[in-house]
């Protein structure tokens with residue numbers, strides 16, 4: 001295998017891709033934010049699958065925390081299988097799809113628009129089906145993504161959504177955090193999580209835990225472990241894991257706790273220490289841990305961009321893990337670039 005995989009190159013492109021998005025798509029992001037301000041939706045619906053759905057989950061917490069509006073995820077089958085119209089006259093909908101072509105995502109977006117939602121599409125493919133179906137299409141401007149596993153389009157989906165949110169509620173702190181993000185993500189490329197590799201090289205299963213925005217990152221991390229490293233991983237909120245899944249946390253069981261630098265950090269660290277005291281092999285993104293192993297992070301000065309920046313050192317480590325497990329991260333066993341579901 002070549003020394004550098006497509007996946008690794010695209011991870012390294014993340015800071016430039018974010019910078020390009022904020023520059024070249026600035027007008028579309030502003031138009032979308034102003035359209036939301038005009039509509040003043042009672043709630044937001046999201047339409048997405050896979051990594052894009054994890055970007056939606058991140059935006060759910062961001063919108064709920066910053067704008068105080070409820071966000072709900074719609075199952076695309078409502079349109080594609082059940083043909084059940086949902087009253088979205090008071091809503092706005094975010095459809096996220098890097099290809100813009102997954103049939104059920106496109107159908108759900110078209111249905112949401114017919115039912116009265118203000119529809120925004122975040123896509124990396126101009127003039128794709130979703131581009132035409134949505135009222136306000138936004139180009140993720142990530143550049144061609146050649147690796148099958150999404151990395152830079154995940155980050156750009158989150159950043160695009162955050163930029164729309166910042167414009168919608170005119171949040172100056174979030175706007176300046178986004179402007180600083182490309183340089184902070186460059187610093188994140190130098191953050192080394194390779195200390196996890198020996199624990200994961202022969203592992204068969206692990207938990208990835210987070211809370212709020214970092215739960216969305218945990219969901220994305222767990223998906224990447226499965227699709228690129230053939231490693232079973234489940235994401236839970238640090239509260240949810242206590243309702244049953246705790247049963248599997250025994251001696252040597254690997255656990256990655258993505259503690260965010262927000263109000264959830266101390267509870268996440270307590271849980272990481274408790275799991276480590278039970279003998280589990282626990283890594284946590286906080287220096288406050290006593291019994292677990294601490295992973296380095298980039299501090300961005302904003303709780304939302306802090307959580308997002310966690311994905312960069314993970315992607316680098318995950319790509320390396322795939323190779324260490326004898327796989328080619330550019331050829332995941334069960335994933336295509338455009339997933340055709342109905």
Ligand SMILES: N[C@@H]1[C@@H](O)[C@H](O)[C@@H](COP(=O)(O)O)O[C@@H]1O
Pocket residue numbers: 047048049050053073074075076077078104
């Ligand atoms: N974000 C949604 C989920 O909330 C939903 O549970 C899932 C199932 O959707 P479907 O019913 O189309 O299979 O789709 C997406 O991932």
